[in-house]
Amino acid sequence: MILEFSISNYRSICEKQSFAMIASGAKSRPNNIFDVDLNNGSNVKLTKTAGIFGANASGKSNVIRALFEIRMLIVDSRILKIDRPIPAYDPFLFNTKSNNEPVEFEIIFLSKDKKKYQYKLAFNQHEIVEESLHHFPSIKSQIIFNRGKEKDLHDENIHIGKLGKNFNYKKYKVYKKIPLLSIFGQAENYHTDISPVFTFFDEIEIWNVTESGVVRRLAEYVKEFLQESDNKVLVPQIEELIRQADTQIQALLIDDTKRGEREVNTVLGEPISTVRRREILYGEHNVYERNNIVAKHNLPFFNESFGTNKLFALGGLIVKTINQGGVIFFDELDSSFHPLVTKLLVNFFQESNLSNAQLIFTTHETYLLNKEFRSDQIWFTQKKENGQTELFSAQDFDGVREDIPFEKWYLGGKFGAIPYITKGGHEEKED
Template identity: 25%
Template sequence: MILKIELENFFSIKDRIRIDFRAASINTAQARELSYNVMRWKGVPVLKSVGLFGPNASGKSNILKAISFCCRMILESHQHNEGVTFNFEPFKFDGCPGKSSRFLIDFVCEDVEYEYAFELTRERIISESLYYYPVGRRAKVFVRTADGKYSFGTGAITKPMDVVLNTSDKTLFLSRASSMKRPLAQTLYRYFMNQFLLGLVNVNDLMVLDSFNTYKQVILKALEICDTDITDIEVRKEQMPAPVLPVAGQTELSFKLVDVLRFKTVHRNQGDVMFDMDMEESNGTRKLFQILIRLLDVVKNRKSIMMDEFDMGLHTRLADFILDLIHASESSQLLFTSHNTNLIDVKRLRRDQIVFVNKIEDGATIVYSLYDFKDFRENMDAEKGYIQGRFDAVPYVDSSVESIKQILEG
């Protein structure tokens, strides 16, 4: 599970922000009714979901984009060549392009807490560290400093200097150690590969087939609960032409056949007619199906997932259903962004699960939760307060007919 994530100097994020999954101390009747929204790990209450709310261009997607970039650095940096430039942008003002960016994640893997961090520019990795809490006390696994020196805890990484010799300033030590088959590094690498999922998948990709076969009956039951009249889904493998990347000197675009999945649906009282999921089902049904394939794997296997605008195109009750799936799980987690103000409801989410994202005068993204507003009482209407601008993270739009006429006449 994720305990916290910190980001600094990524995209619209200037100063350090924190996404905290450790639950605040809220002992109200309303919070007790939302007990399913919290799990416990060694006595520590941890949130199952955190929602990011705010106006367009406030930085919600940038937060998820920065987290995704940092996780992909862990998974891919051992493949980097010497001339590579890292695919992110620091904050563009106040001299920040010349400063380093920082990522930290505090997480639990195989029932042990780890704290992993690194600092980098677009050209090189500056520092890196990994700590763990084997008996409740912080202990060093390794530390990599800006001058290229390393220090190690006792026995945590086998033959660490061999890994150091193969780690450049374009490569994370953790990533390299995993590629060199160091057991602890491989365990943590698998966590970022398999347990912390960075969004949805293309349902036509062959990798979806196992999940569909495993969860087909649960998917059908979920679609029934969501009031669709789909009673069965079949999947077929088909071959489709896909463009091939041109080689030097090639002027004509060429194609090759690739295997894809095609889903066919059967509707109630129409058992003899099949519908193509891609072509004949509604956008909402397709989106729900895509989410269910991914999310059922998450909730069944205690994983974590990020989803940007997860409820776009879905009825608000379907968004509720998706959150209920997470909250009904034993220990899965969801970090999501949304413009759906119906979710800003303390009868559905605790105050510490509702996080506002806003931009201040210099264009930097800041985050703060509803819990930070000490004068807010749970008998108040949080959605109404948000729309009225009480929590700041709402766009001011002068949409009067008169103002729009002035634009059109300008």
């Protein structure tokens, strides 16, 4: 569960921008928040969902992309090349100072066993320049590890990370481009207090669902997940979600026998072996004679519309997460969806959430602002004149009550974060 995170000097984000899932004391829409009792005896209220709104090119996607890149750097460090820059390094370029400064990231979160952690990471294109991990056995934080400028005496490419006082100041050697946290994802380096942090990052789901190829990969991921016997109990929930969206699909059928067929083709006379996937998911449709149902037809899911396939992909991941816990990030959740379908997904997540899961997404769908969200769930991005992205909450404005018409206020420009269209050199905006 995410409490808050901040990003500095990444793409359009220059100065530190912070985002939080901590709920305010507002009494409205209690189904949109949940309470968590931490292991250290404290309590926190968190929002289940949050939407980031803003004009095109305002930096919404960069907030989610930053988390994606940091996650990849931590959990998939094997892709790093010795002679290549750190791929996540992508600083703000429109400032003479920031274009050579480190990217900085900080996150405060709860692990599955409800321990509170704070993780910081800063890096340039050549090396990690700062990394630290704290936990909160009480209200006050304690250091778990720290990694700074100390290097191996015989090889400056090797950095020294050191555990805190309660862990006997044990030292670890790590290559300069690899986060120290990464090595604790390996079985031989399992650590009771550190490995769950690696697992937290590993299990975050981050998907840019504007791209058809990404949606297909997510759909395949969900299909494979549902083939596992323990997960078949989730199929009725996905069916119900798809029925509510008026797709005319009556049921979902999964054929466990169709996991792939091997075929042999030739390229330039040389035989090559490939695996062709066969459809394992079918949608059951009614067959009518006049107005009477006379039969059922099972349609392979690849023959369903792209919107239906996307609904299955996102809905399937949502059902998995609300039952098993976790955090989902969707970039452009509303892409290819009717506004009412987008609303359905968000409400389904909030109303059916059994495990304190969280959903964070970017969107242009202002319909969601119409009585769906509390002010602490509404975030905006906008570009300043110098090209920098600002990230802020509806709560940051004076006079904001929970009963105001958020959609009308937003489209009327009271929160900013809307495009100002120019005609003939004159700026125009919605009244």
